[in-house]
Amino acid sequence: MVLDKSERKQSRSKVIVRRRFKKNYYxxxxxxxxxxxFLVFGLYPIFNTLYLSFTDTTLLxxxxxxxxxxxxxxxxxxxxxxxAVKNTWLLWILNFIPQIxxxxxLSVWFTSARLKLRAVGIWRALFFLPNLLMxxxxxxxxxxxxxxxxxxxxxxxxxGLLPEAKQFLQDPMVARGLVIFIQWWMWFGATxxxxxxxxxxxxxxxxxxxxxxGASGLDMFWRITLPLLKPILIYVFVTSxxxxxxxxxxxxxxxxxxxxxxGSIMTNNILMYLKFSSSKGHIGAASAVxxxxxxxxxxxxxxxxxxxxxxx
Amino acid sequence: MRKSTFYLLSLLIVLxxxxxxxxxxxxxxxxxxxxxxxxxxxxxxxxxxxxAPAEEPAATGKxxxxxxxxxxxxxxxxVAFEGLHPDVDIVYTMIPMTNGEYQTKLKAALGTxxxxxxxxxxxSFVKEYVEADFLADLGELLPVAEANKTYPFVxxxxxxxxxxxAFAYQATPGALFYRRSLAKEYFGTDDPEQIQALLAxxxxxxxxxxxxxxKSGGNTYMVASSGDFQNPFFANREQPWIVDDTLxxxxxxxxxxxxxxxxxxxxxxxxxxxxxxxxxxxxxxxxVDAEGNPKQVFSYFLPTWGLPYVLAPNATSADGTHxxxxxxxxxxxxxxxxxxxxxxxxxxxxxxxxxxxxxxxxATLDQDNLTNWATGVYTNEFLKAIDPQVPDxxxxxxxxxxxxxxxxxxxxPSFDNSDLSAFLGxxxxxxxxxxxxxxxxxxxxxxxxxxxxxxxNDPINQYLNGEITEDEMWASWKDNLRIEFPDLIIP
Numbered sequence: 001m002v003l004d005k006s007e008r009k010q011s012r013s014k015v016i017v018r019r020r021f022k023k024n025y026y027x028x029x030x031x032x033x034x035x036x037x038f039l040v041f042g043l044y045p046i047f048n049t050l051y052l053s054f055t056d057t058t059l060l061x062x063x064x065x066x067x068x069x070x071x072x073x074x075x076x077x078x079x080x081x082x083x084a085v086k087n088t089w090l091l092w093i094l095n096f097i098p099q100i101x102x103x104x105x106l107s108v109w110f111t112s113a114r115l116k117l118r119a120v121g122i123w124r125a126l127f128f129l130p131n132l133l134m135x136x137x138x139x140x141x142x143x144x145x146x147x148x149x150x151x152x153x154x155x156x157x158x159x160g161l162l163p164e165a166k167q168f169l170q171d172p173m174v175a176r177g178l179v180i181f182i183q184w185w186m187w188f189g190a191t192x193x194x195x196x197x198x199x200x201x202x203x204x205x206x207x208x209x210x211x212x213x214g215a216s217g218l219d220m221f222w223r224i225t226l227p228l229l230k231p232i233l234i235y236v237f238v239t240s241x242x243x244x245x246x247x248x249x250x251x252x253x254x255x256x257x258x259x260x261x262x263g264s265i266m267t268n269n270i271l272m273y274l275k276f277s278s279s280k281g282h283i284g285a286a287s288a289v290x291x292x293x294x295x296x297x298x299x300x301x302x303x304x305x306x307x308x309x310x311x312x
Numbered sequence: 313m314r315k316s317t318f319y320l321l322s323l324l325i326v327l328x329x330x331x332x333x334x335x336x337x338x339x340x341x342x343x344x345x346x347x348x349x350x351x352x353x354x355x356x357x358x359x360x361x362x363x364a365p366a367e368e369p370a371a372t373g374k375x376x377x378x379x380x381x382x383x384x385x386x387x388x389x390x391v392a393f394e395g396l397h398p399d400v401d402i403v404y405t406m407i408p409m410t411n412g413e414y415q416t417k418l419k420a421a422l423g424t425x426x427x428x429x430x431x432x433x434x435x436s437f438v439k440e441y442v443e444a445d446f447l448a449d450l451g452e453l454l455p456v457a458e459a460n461k462t463y464p465f466v467x468x469x470x471x472x473x474x475x476x477x478a479f480a481y482q483a484t485p486g487a488l489f490y491r492r493s494l495a496k497e498y499f500g501t502d503d504p505e506q507i508q509a510l511l512a513x514x515x516x517x518x519x520x521x522x523x524x525x526x527k528s529g530g531n532t533y534m535v536a537s538s539g540d541f542q543n544p545f546f547a548n549r550e551q552p553w554i555v556d557d558t559l560x561x562x563x564x565x566x567x568x569x570x571x572x573x574x575x576x577x578x579x580x581x582x583x584x585x586x587x588x589x590x591x592x593x594x595x596x597x598x599x600v601d602a603e604g605n606p607k608q609v610f611s612y613f614l615p616t617w618g619l620p621y622v623l624a625p626n627a628t629s630a631d632g633t634h635x636x637x638x639x640x641x642x643x644x645x646x647x648x649x650x651x652x653x654x655x656x657x658x659x660x661x662x663x664x665x666x667x668x669x670x671x672x673x674x675a676t677l678d679q680d681n682l683t684n685w686a687t688g689v690y691t692n693e694f695l696k697a698i699d700p701q702v703p704d705x706x707x708x709x710x711x712x713x714x715x716x717x718x719x720x721x722x723x724x725p726s727f728d729n730s731d732l733s734a735f736l737g738x739x740x741x742x743x744x745x746x747x748x749x750x751x752x753x754x755x756x757x758x759x760x761x762x763x764x765x766x767x768x769n770d771p772i773n774q775y776l777n778g779e780i781t782e783d784e785m786w787a788s789w790k791d792n793l794r795i796e797f798p799d800l801i802i803p
Contacts, residue, residue: 059419059420059422060419060422060440060444060446061444061445062423062445074798077794078791078794079791080791080794080795144589147588147589147590148583148584148585148590149584149588149589149590149593149599149600149601149602150589153602154602154604156602157602157603158602158603158604162602164602165583165601165602167583167773167777170770170773170774170777170779171779252411253411255770256766256769256770257411257412258766258767258770258792260769260770260773261770261773261774262770262774262779262780262788263788263791263792271795274795274796275795275796276416277412277415277416277419278763278795278796278797279437279440279759279760279762279763279796279797280440281419282796282798285798
């Protein structure tokens with residue numbers, strides 16, 4: 001049977017509909033791994049943590065009770081938790097400022113059309129190298145460098161800079177300084193790479209015309225580079241904040257895993273881990289720390305997005 | 313000009329990295345030996361056997377038994393067990409416990425399908441598990457223990473509310489090891505009996521420390537660190553740390569703090585923390601202070617296992633230039649104590665609980681096995697004959713002190729002219745430990761000891777350094793305790 005024109009049109013549109021549906025269907029299929037992964041490993045743990053934080057669950061006892069807000073009350077009963085939060089912010093801010101500062105300076109130099117530095121790739125690779133080392137190895141390295149019978153003491157005493165050997169890692173200021181230095185040293189190379197990627201994507205013609213108009217290097221940085229780099233900066237800011245609030249490996253491994261000396265490098269996550277790995281494994285109490293850190297980080301990240309948003 | 317600033321800055325940073333990297337390679341400490349009974353054989357730690365599902369028999373049709381431990385020690389017994397039971401395949405998993413990884417991993421596995429059949433439990437946390445509800449009742453093995461005359465404290469530790477859940481192959485009374493040559497120099501004798509009389513209690517020990525300092529011109533320290541004598545003080549408390557959910561600070565704890573402060577202020581200790589570089593260097597006379605002056609350490613508090621696993625291997629320096637072997641002697645010391653030890657328990661959920669119990673019996677209560685274990689029968693060749701896959705460093709050197717009095721008495725004479733007695737200038741340490749072992753008391757041990765004592769370390773260091781007062785030290789310790797013991801009543 002021969003179809004007339006209108007029927008033919010109809011069937012063609014049906015094919016198109018089916019094809020469109022099929023396309024969409026494949027789209028869902030392609031994003032399914034992420035969505036499933038996120039639901040199982042992202043969303044479910046968040047809700048489970050929230051649930052656990054209202055119970056007195058421990059790993060070593062089989063039954064658990066609903067205890068309301070008492071886990072949270074306990075956190076504020078003494079100043080251990082507030083101290084951990086203060087420490088985390090201090091350690092993060094003091095390593096982030098020099099990190100972004102040095103990274104920005106070096107990125108500007110590396111990408112500068114005026115300086116035309118040679119072997120930029122090699123410098124960038126060298127600065128990135130510390131990031132490839134294991135935190136455990138770095139912590140062990142600094143631990144032995146600054147130990148009582150270690151080379152730093154030997155050097156400083158023999159050079160007359162110290163009257164006698166000092167227990168560096170039992171001094172709160174030294175321990176904090178070391179954590180800040182290590183974090184900066186490990187991460188500024190990674191920040192350089194991201195900032196440089198952002199800067200090289202800015203059209204060179206903007207700088208050329210600015211130079212023709214007689215703009216100085218500083219002018220160009222403030223009026224061209226920085227505004228156009230804002231999305232990248234927000235990204236660096238937020239990822240560093242999230243990472244900083246979860247700072248764990250270096251302060252955990254540098255001393256005795258309890259934030260010593262004097263709780264000076266006790267961070268949010270070390271506190272959480274201590275509660276988790278305590279004699280009975282108080283995962284309920286540990287979850288309460290996790291929930292508060294989650295809320296704090298989310299609020300701050302949203303704040304960054306809000307204050308640095310594009311204003312019309 | 314700016315270009316040169318850049319190069320200068322970059323060069324400085326790179327140079328800094330390079331220097332930091334160079335400095336470390338020569339000084340990385342041997343952090344492997346963190347815990348009692350850790351022979352520091354980390355090589356097998358690198359490749360722990362994957363955890364095979366317990367229900368599935370291996371391809372060969374053998375029954376699979378999963379054993380978890382924190383050193384490679386027990387693997388030796390596992391291989392020996394396989395030799396006697398060809399139908400059994402023991403899957404051995406080792407997780408180090410340097411910073412408590414083993415305990416954390418074990419806690420996380422409880423109640424899941426990954427839970428092993430047999431677990432090793434170190435003295436610092438064995439009570440947690442004996443007091444909790446995860447281990448099977450091993451009461452049926454008690455008659456065997458009785459026949460072995462297993463030391464009473466070994467069974468006490470493995471027992472809670474009358475139910476015995478864990479046994480140990482070791483007994484671990486503590487001792488004091490000292491340098492013979494230094495004793496002769498400062499006290500005119502190196503005879504263990506006379507030295508023991510000079511160091512019979514801690515007041516005498518402190519007096520002796522003053523003599524050592526004076527006669528050596530401050531170049532010999534009585535101990536490497538005040539942490540060394542923490543165990544003897546804590547072992548002689550009258551009350552456990554926790555009574556009726558309330559924290560108890562026994563007078564012995566105050567006495568420990570007092571003595572530690574005195575040793576620091578008077579310069580009787582080298583400030584070389586346990587398990588760190590300086591502490592090991594003291595054992596072979598290669599300790600050098602920051603100015604480059606050589607320093608010596610007179611004595612170390614170590615238990616039974618400390619001799620074959622810690623002191624003997626470290627008595628020779630890495631470059632071979634310093635060797636103190638043969639210059640050591642052992643005495644009971646100022647206070648009797650016990651330190652460390654490994655217990656074995658069977659998980660309730662184990663699908664092969666009968667076989668698992670048989671393994672625990674073999675490892676901890678079998679007289680033949682204990683004899684082989686202590687006298688060096690389990691050589692690498694012996695193990696390779698059973699299983700050619702055994703790593704090259706897997707073996708058991710003679711000298712570990714076992715838990716059965718029957719076996720101990722039988723094998724004492726075999727140590728009369730052994731390598732270990734040569735190390736101690738002819739002294740048979742096994743005989744000395746045999747005298748100390750029956751009087752060890754472990755009734756004070758609870759599951760929380762380790763965490764409570766660890767929490768005290770940093771406040772004490774701050775106090776010893778003079779950064780905080782004693783009151784601040786106690787307050788800081790109590791704050792630390794609240795983190796891990798939310799239900800503890802802290803006066």
